Amino acid sequence: xxxxxxxxxxxxxxxxxxxxxxxxxxxxxxxxxxxxxxxxxxxxxxxxxxxxxxxxxxxxxxxxxxxxxxxxxxxxxxxxxxx
Amino acid sequence: xxxxxxxxxxxxxxxxxxxxxxxxxxxxxxxxxxxxxxxxxxxxxxxxxxxxxxxxxxxxxxxxxxxxxxxxxxxxxxxxxxxxxxxxxxxxxxxxxxxxxxxxxxxxxxxxxxxxxxxxxxxxxxxxxxxxxxxxxxxxxxxxxxxxxxxxxxxxxxxxxxxxxxxxxxxxxxxxxxxxxxxxxxxxxxxxxxxxxxxxxxxxxxxxxxxxxxxxxxxxxxxxxxxxxxxxxxxxxxxxxxxxxxxxxxxxxxxxxxxxxxxxxxxxxxxxxxxxxxxxxxxxxxxxxxxxxxxxxxxxxxxxxxxxxxxxxxxxxxxxxxxxxxxxxxxxxxxxxxxxxxxxxxxxxxxxxxxxxxxxxxxxxxxxxxxxxxxxxxxxxxxxxxxxxxxxxxxxxxxxxxxxxxxxxxxxxxxxxxxxxxxxxxxxxxxxxxxxxxxxxxxxxxxxxxxxxxxxxxxxxxxxxxxxxxxxxxxxxxxxxxxxxxxxxxxxxxxxxxxxxxxxxxxxxxxxxxxxxxxxxxxxxxxxxxxxxxxxxxxxxxxxxxxxxxxxxxxxxxxxxxxxxxxxx
Numbered sequence: 001x002x003x004x005x006x007x008x009x010x011x012x013x014x015x016x017x018x019x020x021x022x023x024x025x026x027x028x029x030x031x032x033x034x035x036x037x038x039x040x041x042x043x044x045x046x047x048x049x050x051x052x053x054x055x056x057x058x059x060x061x062x063x064x065x066x067x068x069x070x071x072x073x074x075x076x077x078x079x080x081x082x083x
Numbered sequence: 084x085x086x087x088x089x090x091x092x093x094x095x096x097x098x099x100x101x102x103x104x105x106x107x108x109x110x111x112x113x114x115x116x117x118x119x120x121x122x123x124x125x126x127x128x129x130x131x132x133x134x135x136x137x138x139x140x141x142x143x144x145x146x147x148x149x150x151x152x153x154x155x156x157x158x159x160x161x162x163x164x165x166x167x168x169x170x171x172x173x174x175x176x177x178x179x180x181x182x183x184x185x186x187x188x189x190x191x192x193x194x195x196x197x198x199x200x201x202x203x204x205x206x207x208x209x210x211x212x213x214x215x216x217x218x219x220x221x222x223x224x225x226x227x228x229x230x231x232x233x234x235x236x237x238x239x240x241x242x243x244x245x246x247x248x249x250x251x252x253x254x255x256x257x258x259x260x261x262x263x264x265x266x267x268x269x270x271x272x273x274x275x276x277x278x279x280x281x282x283x284x285x286x287x288x289x290x291x292x293x294x295x296x297x298x299x300x301x302x303x304x305x306x307x308x309x310x311x312x313x314x315x316x317x318x319x320x321x322x323x324x325x326x327x328x329x330x331x332x333x334x335x336x337x338x339x340x341x342x343x344x345x346x347x348x349x350x351x352x353x354x355x356x357x358x359x360x361x362x363x364x365x366x367x368x369x370x371x372x373x374x375x376x377x378x379x380x381x382x383x384x385x386x387x388x389x390x391x392x393x394x395x396x397x398x399x400x401x402x403x404x405x406x407x408x409x410x411x412x413x414x415x416x417x418x419x420x421x422x423x424x425x426x427x428x429x430x431x432x433x434x435x436x437x438x439x440x441x442x443x444x445x446x447x448x449x450x451x452x453x454x455x456x457x458x459x460x461x462x463x464x465x466x467x468x469x470x471x472x473x474x475x476x477x478x479x480x481x482x483x484x485x486x487x488x489x490x491x492x493x494x495x496x497x498x499x500x501x502x503x504x505x506x507x508x509x510x511x512x513x514x515x516x517x518x519x520x521x522x523x524x525x526x527x528x529x530x531x532x533x534x535x536x537x538x539x540x541x542x543x544x545x546x547x548x549x550x551x552x553x554x555x556x557x558x559x560x561x562x563x564x565x566x567x568x569x570x571x572x573x574x575x576x577x578x579x580x581x582x583x584x585x586x587x588x589x590x591x592x593x594x595x596x597x598x599x600x601x602x603x604x605x606x607x608x609x610x611x612x613x614x615x616x617x618x619x620x621x622x623x624x625x626x627x628x629x630x631x632x633x634x635x636x637x638x639x640x641x642x643x644x645x646x647x648x649x650x651x652x
Contacts, residue, residue, distance in 0.1 A: 033604075035609045043357055049332070061329070063154070
């Protein structure tokens with residue numbers, strides 16, 4: 001898989017989140033709180049993690065979501081695993 | 084099951100269980116769809132002894148405190164047994180809290196030893212408060228090869244050797260310090276004795292027995308009083324097995340039921356509602372004819388199980404529903420927060436009884452539980468055997484404060500004699516919850532006297548603990564209340580919420596506050612966020628030492644403004 005930079009990963013997360021939770025893509029920004037912006041609870045956030053795992057072909061343990069509320073930080077966690 | 088009346092301590096009872104059920108499976112640990120291992124009771128002991136030996140070598144013995152900071156897994160229970168074997172006191176901590184909160188609770192508990200998972204260790208050791216902790220030893224689990232773990236030890240390097248010495252304890256000795264909440268202002272560490280646990284286990288298993296062959300799926304965090312009891316002590320003293328998943332992803336939890344033929348599982352209302360939604364969606368997709376047949380079978384099952392559950396009949400009538408849960412599920416235990424009666428009834432009508440109940444960490448686990456004879460969706464059940472309930476200062480509607488007395492009531496709050504004296508008076512636990520008892524002896528809960536919310540995810544949130552996140556907002560003064568405390572709904576249900584009450588600064592005004600509060604909210608865990616803002620123009624009533632008189636302010640607010648004045652965030 002080609003190496004992706006943080007901006008690319010963030011964009012892909014925003015695209016996927018918008019589609020998965022039917023939120024207009026233009027309304028999502030990297031610094032947004034995804035719980036609030038997507039109107040999701042902690043279980044749905046885990047579901048989002050599963051979607052991201054499939055998209056990036058990686059495995060993300062649940063603890064990677066711990067303390068993370070914004071898309072940008074989530075992208076950093078994913079980048080560390082995408083390599 | 085062991086006769087727990089013969090034992091003085093959890094360590095002694097668990098030790099005998101490991102002998103008696105030596106060849107039965109006690110633990111299955113899976114990670115997603117991969118099984119990590121399954122252990123017999125004999126193998127459990129073999130894994131626990133090196134850990135107990137490492138503790139003995141520290142030295143660590145009677146009354147010493149050891150914290151556990153791990154997600155649900157075999158090592159959690161192995162560490163707990165090793166601590167109890169050495170006569171120690173377990174301090175189970177919520178792995179979902181932040182590193183700062185972990186450091187605060189470790190300091191408060193005065194834990195000398197810590198068992199911790201590697202990812203949590205990485206975060207904790209970078210926390211400024213960590214250096215000041217009085218930890219004598221840290222055991223880190225599953226640290227990658229070559230990983231820097233500082234002065235900590237690797238769990239995997241606990242020494243082989245001769246059996247360590249078992250340290251006996253008495254019933255009134257401390258077995259655990261369990262935090263019911265509170266990381267900001269006033270941590271509440273409930274001191275639970277061996278007697279508390281042994282008696283709670285005895286009464287719970289009277290109504291919900293375990294036996295060899297039963298499999299309990301452990302999803303609620305094991306630091307939570309419910310999972311510690313029904314996902315460790317209960318099944319172990321009966322020779323049953325506990326299944327751990329290293330993930331809480333709904334799809335893997337769903338798969339675990341049929342894969343491991345689960346008998347019992349504890350869930351929070353949020354999960355239960357999630358499962359209900361997905362089942363209803365599947366039912367709605369059925370062709371009209373099949374849907375009518377299904378509805379007919381559900382109605383028939385409801386009629387046949389009116390007096391008590393009949394699992395065999397329900398499985399026969401609704402085989403596909405039951406097979407999706409593995410075909411062996413007897414009961415779902417729901418705890419931690421209020422569950423809507425419609426949800427409870429939905430599952431019961433499918434032949435999947437939900438044992439809802441009411442409990443507090445202060446009472447070890449549960450005070451009342453649905454005994455299913457018959458099932459009642461509208462109450463939180465009857466007092467467990469050995470538990471007395473009374474309602475005090477009842478109004479004309481019979482509603483008053485729920486108080487409980489039992490051998491399972493905690494010894495007190497750690498290092499807080501004042502709060503202990505307020506909470507336990509003449510042996511009665513003042514729960515701060517409002518309710519009434521009906522003629523059948525069932526308890527109905529209707530609200531809280533305490534300024535507290537219990538989230539759908541089962542977490543207690545004290546508004547006082549959330550306030551620090553809002554320090555510095557341009558306001559003369561502010562404080563946070565649970566909406567249900569300001570305007571009691573006289574019924575529980577729906578989403579409970581926190582309200583920020585602000586007396587605005589004259590110059591800055593209130594216009595920019597919603598955006599600012601939303602920004603501050605982001606610093607908080609999702610379940611601790613404020614969802615409404617109330618602008619209040621009068622001075623807050625304060626004590627001589629300038630503390631806000633919260634009950635007085637709450638009364639003024641309730642009298643002068645309607646809930647509709649709250650600005651949604």
